[in-house]
Amino acid sequence: MGIKIFTDSTSYIDKSLQEELNINILPLSIHFPDESYPENEVDYDYFYNKIESTGIIPTSSLPAPGTIFDAFEKTLANGDDILGIFISSAMSGTYDTALSTKEQLLQKYPAAKIEIFDSCTNCMALGIQVLEAARAVKSGLNMQEALQIARNTRNRVHFYFVPETLKYLKKGGRIGTASALLGSILNIHPILTVDMEKGMTHLLEKCRGSSNAIKRIINLMEEDSKKFGLKEIIVHHINAPAKAQQLKEILMERYALPVSICTIGPVIGLHTGLGTVGVVYSTVS
Numbered sequence: 001m002g003i004k005i006f007t008d009s010t011s012y013i014d015k016s017l018q019e020e021l022n023i024n025i026l027p028l029s030i031h032f033p034d035e036s037y038p039e040n041e042v043d044y045d046y047f048y049n050k051i052e053s054t055g056i057i058p059t060s061s062l063p064a065p066g067t068i069f070d071a072f073e074k075t076l077a078n079g080d081d082i083l084g085i086f087i088s089s090a091m092s093g094t095y096d097t098a099l100s101t102k103e104q105l106l107q108k109y110p111a112a113k114i115e116i117f118d119s120c121t122n123c124m125a126l127g128i129q130v131l132e133a134a135r136a137v138k139s140g141l142n143m144q145e146a147l148q149i150a151r152n153t154r155n156r157v158h159f160y161f162v163p164e165t166l167k168y169l170k171k172g173g174r175i176g177t178a179s180a181l182l183g184s185i186l187n188i189h190p191i192l193t194v195d196m197e198k199g200m201t202h203l204l205e206k207c208r209g210s211s212n213a214i215k216r217i218i219n220l221m222e223e224d225s226k227k228f229g230l231k232e233i234i235v236h237h238i239n240a241p242a243k244a245q246q247l248k249e250i251l252m253e254r255y256a257l258p259v260s261i262c263t264i265g266p267v268i269g270l271h272t273g274l275g276t277v278g279v280v281y282s283t284v285s
Helices: 015-020 044-054 065-077 094-108 123-138 143-154 167-171 177-185 210-228 241-254
Strands: 003-008 023-026 029-031 036-038 059-061 081-086 114-118 157-162 188-195 200-208 230-237 259-263 277-283
Touching: 003 065, 003 123, 015 023, 023 065, 023 123, 065 081, 065 094, 081 094, 081 123, 081 143, 094 114, 114 143, 123 143, 123 157, 123 230, 123 259, 123 277, 157 210, 188 210, 200 210, 210 230, 210 241, 210 277, 230 241, 241 259, 241 277
Parallel strands: 003 023, 003 081, 081 114, 230 259
Antiparallel strands: 029 036, 029 059, 157 188, 157 277, 188 200, 230 277
């Protein structure tokens, strides 16, 4: 009898780490007018090229309740407990669906231990929480100890990102046409972040030029590094590997830490678009 870790596909955890730490992924789905597919089964290049070529911004949907129910019940039937850590409940109904599934299953398995945790974020800001909890479980810690580690990690994680273009934010209704047009003319690049109290993406600052926006993110990291120390760094990007590699090299020169690169997938990427670059990091304290 053990603890099985569940998360959703917007964590974008590398498959090798999924296998190493026995992390189970519940996929959200993407829907174009002519086709739909689970997020973790589509080629990212195909997805983003389709948006660019058609101009269509697809929709996304949470995992079907039956998918979560079946995965959870199979785990409980095997005698294992469940720790689920999911995308912010303010961004998706995945967390709430998992929570209602828990209540249903406890009627059938009253002795089971099921914990459902709201990460209040997405991408590897979610992924880091999942990885820390999974490592805790692998090391032999119990459910409450692993849950507390996830909670502590959530309090120490930061996520900043910069869209290359404003057209995706415009098409998604997140900014108006006038703001998008003016921003494009003036070469304005917003720095977006996730408010961990509200669990929502919001505008942090505006910068003239993407390079200045990236410099500002590095400055924010430096401030946190001096105050709290840095523990883990991930560079995120959407179809911008060269920009991501350049940022990785800058950060590795500055900090004595490994820096990994992670591509943002369709469900989150459809809101910001090609060329987006960002950083997720967690602090020591």
